Amino acid sequence: MRKSIPFFLCLLMVTACQNKLYDTEDGLNKEVTLFGEEISVPIGSAGPFTLDLALQNKTVSAILGSAISTEEDGTIISKSSDQFFKISAYEIIAKTKDMSQPFSYPVEDKSFAPSGVASLLQMFGFNAVDQHLKVSVNNPLNHSYSLGGKLHVVCQDTKRYVYVYDQSFPLEEITIPRSRSDVSLLDMALPDTVLFTPSTLELKDWCFNLPAEMDKEIRSSGSTEFTFNTQFNCHIAAGANAEIPLAMFGMSKMSFKFGLPVGSYKFKEVEASFVLENTLPLQVTLKDVKLMTGKTPEVNEDLLVSPGVLVINGGSTTDPGKTPVTLNIKALEGSIPDITGVQVELSIVSAPGYADTRLSVKQGVSVKSASATLRGGITLGANE
Amino acid sequence: MSKRMILAAAALMGAALCLNAQNFQEGFFLRGFNRAYQYNPAIIGDNDFIGGIQFNSNVQNNVGAGAFLYPTEDGLVTAFHSSIPAQTFLDNLPELSQYAGNINAGIVSYGFWTSHAFHTIDVNVRAIYGISLPANLFGFIKEGAVTTETDLSGASVGANLFVELAYGYGRKLNDWLSIGGRIKALVPMYGAYYDISRLDLTTSQDQLGIRLMGELYLTNRTRTIHTNEQGYWDLSKMTVKDKLSWPSGAGAAVDLGLLATPVDGLAISLSLLDLGGMYWYYGNRATMYGSASFEGMNVAYENLNGNDLKDKLLDVGKKFLSVMKPIGCDGDKWRFQKLHMQANLGVKYEMPFYRRLAVGATGRYIGGNGMPYWEGRGALEINPIDWLDFTANVGYGTQGAVFGLAASVKFHHFNITAGWEDGFGGTLRYSRTPIERNFRTLLVGLTYNL
Numbered sequence: 108m109r110k111s112i113p114f115f116l117c118l119l120m121v122t123a124c125q126n127k128l129y130d131t132e133d134g135l136n137k138e139v140t141l142f143g144e145e146i147s148v149p150i151g152s153a154g155p156f157t158l159d160l161a162l163q164n165k166t167v168s169a170i171l172g173s174a175i176s177t178e179e180d181g182t183i184i185s186k187s188s189d190q191f192f193k194i195s196a197y198e199i200i201a202k203t204k205d206m207s208q209p210f211s212y213p214v215e216d217k218s219f220a221p222s223g224v225a226s227l228l229q230m231f232g233f234n235a236v237d238q239h240l241k242v243s244v245n246n247p248l249n250h251s252y253s254l255g256g257k258l259h260v261v262c263q264d265t266k267r268y269v270y271v272y273d274q275s276f277p278l279e280e281i282t283i284p285r286s287r288s289d290v291s292l293l294d295m296a297l298p299d300t301v302l303f304t305p306s307t308l309e310l311k312d313w314c315f316n317l318p319a320e321m322d323k324e325i326r327s328s329g330s331t332e333f334t335f336n337t338q339f340n341c342h343i344a345a346g347a348n349a350e351i352p353l354a355m356f357g358m359s360k361m362s363f364k365f366g367l368p369v370g371s372y373k374f375k376e377v378e379a380s381f382v383l384e385n386t387l388p389l390q391v392t393l394k395d396v397k398l399m400t401g402k403t404p405e406v407n408e409d410l411l412v413s414p415g416v417l418v419i420n421g422g423s424t425t426d427p428g429k430t431p432v433t434l435n436i437k438a439l440e441g442s443i444p445d446i447t448g449v450q451v452e453l454s455i456v457s458a459p460g461y462a463d464t465r466l467s468v469k470q471g472v473s474v475k476s477a478s479a480t481l482r483g484g485i486t487l488g489a490n491e
Numbered sequence: 492m493s494k495r496m497i498l499a500a501a502a503l504m505g506a507a508l509c510l511n512a513q514n515f516q517e518g519f520f521l522r523g524f525n526r527a528y529q530y531n532p533a534i535i536g537d538n539d540f541i542g543g544i545q546f547n548s549n550v551q552n553n554v555g556a557g558a559f560l561y562p563t564e565d566g567l568v569t570a571f572h573s574s575i576p577a578q579t580f581l582d583n584l585p586e587l588s589q590y591a592g593n594i595n596a597g598i599v600s601y602g603f604w605t606s607h608a609f610h611t612i613d614v615n616v617r618a619i620y621g622i623s624l625p626a627n628l629f630g631f632i633k634e635g636a637v638t639t640e641t642d643l644s645g646a647s648v649g650a651n652l653f654v655e656l657a658y659g660y661g662r663k664l665n666d667w668l669s670i671g672g673r674i675k676a677l678v679p680m681y682g683a684y685y686d687i688s689r690l691d692l693t694t695s696q697d698q699l700g701i702r703l704m705g706e707l708y709l710t711n712r713t714r715t716i717h718t719n720e721q722g723y724w725d726l727s728k729m730t731v732k733d734k735l736s737w738p739s740g741a742g743a744a745v746d747l748g749l750l751a752t753p754v755d756g757l758a759i760s761l762s763l764l765d766l767g768g769m770y771w772y773y774g775n776r777a778t779m780y781g782s783a784s785f786e787g788m789n790v791a792y793e794n795l796n797g798n799d800l801k802d803k804l805l806d807v808g809k810k811f812l813s814v815m816k817p818i819g820c821d822g823d824k825w826r827f828q829k830l831h832m833q834a835n836l837g838v839k840y841e842m843p844f845y846r847r848l849a850v851g852a853t854g855r856y857i858g859g860n861g862m863p864y865w866e867g868r869g870a871l872e873i874n875p876i877d878w879l880d881f882t883a884n885v886g887y888g889t890q891g892a893v894f895g896l897a898a899s900v901k902f903h904h905f906n907i908t909a910g911w912e913d914g915f916g917g918t919l920r921y922s923r924t925p926i927e928r929n930f931r932t933l934l935v936g937l938t939y940n941l
Contacts, residue, residue: 126917128562129926135560139571142635147696151787160792366800380696477787478696484573484635 143484150379150477156363157471158183158387166356174224181469185228185235186340191219191308193334196247199315200322210321211255211314218309221339226304230265232349232457234302236465238341240295242308245288247331248317250324254278256313258293263306272301278313286326289336302346308337342465345388345421349457364404364448373442373486378435381477383419385428387470388461391419392454398436399448406450411437419472421458428458442486515547515934516853517897517910519760519837520872520882524899524908525602525938528611528659530835531762532671533748535609535661538940540906542600545936550592553862553890556919557926558583570633577634584626587645589862591621595655597936611659611673620650636694643692649684649708651828653677653742653769661748669750677742677769677830684708684773684826693784700784703814708826710739711774718819724777742769744830756841756849768829776824777817783810833857839872847874853884864889864930878902890914890929897934904941910934 161167162175176184199212220226225235242258255278262272276293283290297305315333318324325331353359369377385391394416400407413435422428436443518527519534525542527534558580559570570580598614625645656678661671685707693700709716717728744767751759788803839851849872857864866888874880878901885894897910914929925931 126926129556129560129567129917129919131567131920131922133566136566136568136572138573139569140573141571141632143573143577144634146635146694148694148699149697149785149787151789153788153790154792156792366798368801476697480696481635486573 137488138486139488140484140486142481145480145482147478147480150381150479152473152475152477154473155384155386155471156473157469158466159468160471162468166358170356171224174222177468181467183343183466183468184340185223185225185343187221187223187226187338189219189221189337189339191221191335191337192217192310193332196321196325196331196333199317199333203321206317206321207319209317209319211316213314214310216309216311216313217335218307219337220307221305221337223304223339223341225341225343226306228343228349229303229346231351232266232346233466234344234346234462235304235341236299236302236344236463238297238301238304239339240293240297240305241291241338242293243289243291243336243338244283245330245332245334246283246285246290247326247329247333248321248324249285249326250318250321251282251285252318253282253316254292254313255316257311259307259309259311260293260305261307261309262297262301262303264303265306271303272297272305275311278310285324286329288330288334292335302344304341305339310335344463344465345457345461347457347462349389351389351455353453353455358453360450360452362399362404362448362450364399365446367446369443370445374438374481375442375483375486376435376437376481377443378433378480378482379477380431380433380480382475383430383432384473384475385419385422385430385458385471386424387472388421388423388458388464388466389455390421390428390458391472392456393417393419394452394454396434397450398446399450400444400446402447404448407444409439409441410443411435411439413437421461423461423464424467424470515897515910515932516835516837516855516868517870517882517884517895517912517934518908519853520839520849520851520870520884521880521897521899521908522872522874523880523901523906525906525940526597526600526908526936528602528609528661528671528673528748529613529746530764531748531750531760531837532611532659532673532746533661533669533750533762534671534760535663535669535750536602536604536611539603540601540938540940542597542602542936542938545595545597545600545934547595547597547932547934547936548592549594549930549932550590551862551864551890551930552588552590552925553585553928554583554588554590555916555927555929556924557916558588560919560926570629577630580633581626581630584629586626587623588626588629589621589623591862592619594618600938603941608660608662609671611657611661613655613657613659615655615657616652617655618650618652622648631692636692641692641694643690644687646690647684647686649682649686651679651682651684651771653679653682654738657746659746667752671748671750673746675744675746675767677744677767678738679710679740679742679769679771680738681712682708682710682739682771682773698784698786700782701811701814702782703779705779705815706820707775707777707779707817708771708773708824709775710771712737712739714775716775716777716819722818724775724817724819739773740769740771740825742828743767756843756846758837758839760835760837760839762835764833764835765830766832768827771826771828773824773826776820776822778820779815779817781814783814785810831857839870848872853886855888866890866893868893868895870895891916891927893929895932904939906938906940908934908936908938 229235257275257277259275261270264271281292396412397406398410399405420428420430516530518524518530525536525540561568561575563574596616600613602611625643628643631641655675657673657675659673663669687705689704691702715730716724719725744765746764748762785807834856836854839849841849851870854867866886868884868886870882870884872882880899882897892915895912899908912932916927918925
């Protein structure tokens, strides 16, 4: 029996033969690439990224301040209130020799340029629409008085330097009751054809028609000045040739921070398809789109985004501009890490055909029907 | 082993998909192998015996590790490595990748002669298990889905544990012909079975969707699972029985055999095994059906940060997982499980010039299990000394070239037998996982001659 044991063991070992090609002793490469050909997944919709959000930007907010407000439907109103002329009652008394009879006090012509965001934006091609101008004056006397002369309103095309509105309004028939403030001299809507804000308000050939013994009619309390105020508001439309000079405000490159935790999946290439829906009457061009990575988001030059230029069509709330986009993101080295933001170079011009559309804080850009197609697979277990 | 462990083992091991009770054909050649009647009930023992534990394990797979592992210049990589073309991988997969196993643990065997017949009694505990996965599933994982809808139907997994009580009878009809038969009472104990009859995945730019139809069966000898108000299984509402309760069904099977010795030294064996089956009662039956889809998320700008996105993704995951929640079902809880018939043919001829040397051949067919198997082998047996017997065979079958080895050693009244059947093609180091598709049988047994 002893002699048979080695023979018996040898035979058993035959059954245990191993193929050296499949020797796992040196370790099995556990790197796997799943869905190597292609796989698509829907992502959904995001946004809208509205003007309201843009107005919350600190820089924008600092520039526009309270010069903008909104109506209930979100339409933006540019408004301004200015005091364009004042004169003290005591100055008039001092310069008048005889006040025993009612007298006329002539004043040299006064002109004024109203302020406002609209007047700023029209420099960039935006139109001021639905314009409304109000000029008022107060009365520091305990007696009524009247004015003589005329109020001249001029709107000028700031690009072509031609007057698009030039109108005078007589002041003779207006009596300012005693002790009143904010008595309207002019309260008017400018014609719809006028798309530029008033560049000049001018009191021409005018005078105060004051009562006798005026020095005894000065109010004992309150203002002792004759004050001329203007109130102006309008809506803003994109205009046919608008262009926002973002570079001027240091906003040509904008960063949007968010979190897309995709790093652990080690994608090498992702193709994202989506439709950009734009209700702004503005055509937005994105150039030099760069993805940001890291806890403190910084541009990652190893991530190539194409196309390099993306033109987003403009539209309106009722007729949004739709731009189908296919965006390819490729990692030049390694794989795509967690994405923490995007940086783009922006340019914004008016959208053809939507010149009359009023700007609204509810207008913006939405990402619709987004999906991603992964090509080349998801690699897991790769050695770093 | 506690009830809980038995249940867990049965559940873990997989399904009764392929019940290939490969009986030990080497026993036909080994002289004095007391349990040869399990191969052919007409093989009558030389003497009374009592048998202790016999362990017989058989595994069969129709796809080997070589389909999933690939040697490259940079070392061994998996099929999912980017360097392995999808077509290469898929060409190595059958339409349905199956792995099945059978464990037959003989608790006690007793064989004895009466005046003209040889009787046997066996008590065995048997476990059968298996898993079946469609090639489409691997294709989807490897390639993704260029087409919109992918059919991943056909996966199943299950396991069963049952007791077999067998009585065998064999006798010589005349000088050259013996007949025999075994009748087996099958007592189902624990079973678990999950079958996915329909699984479609939609992966398009517009929709990610799943449509599932599956059934889950669990026996309830010790546990009955109740449902919540919505009809889903609620494991916190499980009724625990104090006793093992009744068996989970009943079944029967027969083995039939014929042995002819027309001339001196020549034996021809013909047997049909496992003709029958079991009715299983699965007291816990559930269906899993439904569909879930994801068309994308609608995220407002202010919510576009990592945590909100993760929460939304988790919600999507929960939505998809909810499709797999078992819904209690009161339908037919009986399932018939047939044993898979095995036909064996064996021829043995003892050399007239040296009767301790025999040559022969065996043939085997196993059918009706979704993984039909046949093989033929040439065999050699040598009994150089009285207490040592050895047999070896080599052949070819559905799974390629096969071989078998067995030895029997007598020591006083004891008879120790060990045998091994395997396929060629090598194995993986340590794990002994076959590289090629194959089947493998291991038998170790001990008997005592009375």
